[in-house]
Amino acid sequence: MVSPGKRSIYQEKKRQEQKEKRHSSKEKIKRKKRRLKSWVFLLLTAFFLTILCFSGYQLFKWHQDNQKIKHLNEDIQEEVVTKTINEQGELINPPQEEEESDYWYYVGLPFYEVDFSTLMQKNSDTIAFIHMKNTNINYPVVQTSDNDYYLHHAFDGSYNSAGWVFMDYRNDINNLSDNTVIYGHGRLDKTVFGSLRNTLTSSWQSDRDNYTIWLSTPNENMLYQIFSIYKIPSESYYIKTTFSSSDSKQEWLNTMKGRNVAPIDTSVTTDDKILTLSTCSTTEGERIVLHAKLIKRQTR
Numbered sequence: 001m002v003s004p005g006k007r008s009i010y011q012e013k014k015r016q017e018q019k020e021k022r023h024s025s026k027e028k029i030k031r032k033k034r035r036l037k038s039w040v041f042l043l044l045t046a047f048f049l050t051i052l053c054f055s056g057y058q059l060f061k062w063h064q065d066n067q068k069i070k071h072l073n074e075d076i077q078e079e080v081v082t083k084t085i086n087e088q089g090e091l092i093n094p095p096q097e098e099e100e101s102d103y104w105y106y107v108g109l110p111f112y113e114v115d116f117s118t119l120m121q122k123n124s125d126t127i128a129f130i131h132m133k134n135t136n137i138n139y140p141v142v143q144t145s146d147n148d149y150y151l152h153h154a155f156d157g158s159y160n161s162a163g164w165v166f167m168d169y170r171n172d173i174n175n176l177s178d179n180t181v182i183y184g185h186g187r188l189d190k191t192v193f194g195s196l197r198n199t200l201t202s203s204w205q206s207d208r209d210n211y212t213i214w215l216s217t218p219n220e221n222m223l224y225q226i227f228s229i230y231k232i233p234s235e236s237y238y239i240k241t242t243f244s245s246s247d248s249k250q251e252w253l254n255t256m257k258g259r260n261v262a263p264i265d266t267s268v269t270t271d272d273k274i275l276t277l278s279t280c281s282t283t284e285g286e287r288i289v290l291h292a293k294l295i296k297r298q299t300r
Helices: 004-079 117-122 194-200 246-258
Strands: 082-085 111-114 126-132 138-142 179-183 212-216 220-233 274-280 286-299
Touching (some): 004 117, 004 138, 111 126, 111 220, 194 220, 194 286, 212 274, 220 246
Parallel strands (some): 179 274
Antiparallel strands (some): 082 111, 126 138, 212 220, 220 286
16 A cells, blocks of 8 residues: 555656646647748748749840830831821811811821831731821831730740730721721830820820821821820720721710810711720720821822
């Protein structure tokens, strides 16, 4: 039989052992938590470093693509002959009762002519050349069988996120649709159609000489007068190329004119041939849009 004294010592020893076990168990849990925190920290660090490296690479690639487009177009400007021609050409839909209309001012401007021989050798998809005052828009226009290829390819055919200036595949430059649409990315460095953002500023809009677009093709020179400038969430209505009736075209024209934010009030009718420029805004999903009407042309 165990004496009370020995029992007390035994119980005390037992309690001490249990206490040590509990302490050891707590230490193990603490060590596990510390290891877990270390792993979480390492994983988070690796994750954010990966994002940082990827973002840095994307920024570098974005800058590299922009520089490629800029230098490519600079080379084109050096090699391609452009000139202005002071010829009246054929007036398109002159207003009958608006002698004070800006139309008469703009039709007095010269044509912008381009030698396409070099451009066609560089890229057989070349169909036109577009020029706008007080923007960086001075580009060959290309066209292919879809509206995707030149979103991601430069004029020389190389893959490039900046893309190039291109005409909607549904349009025919030699037989103008009701609405001819030309696209280009709105790059932040103002390459391609990035400088269309200029048209939303009061300084650009205050100069009446800016409201024109020159479009030259291998067969003719054309001059357009802008009648609407605006920014809008992405949609397909403004890029309709044909209309089933004059009523539907008139409804479309009323809508496009109603969106205008520039201080102009240019008349436009269903007989007019429309040119639409479209680019992405810096705001996600929005588009900057210009509409212009053909006011004179000259066969080359």
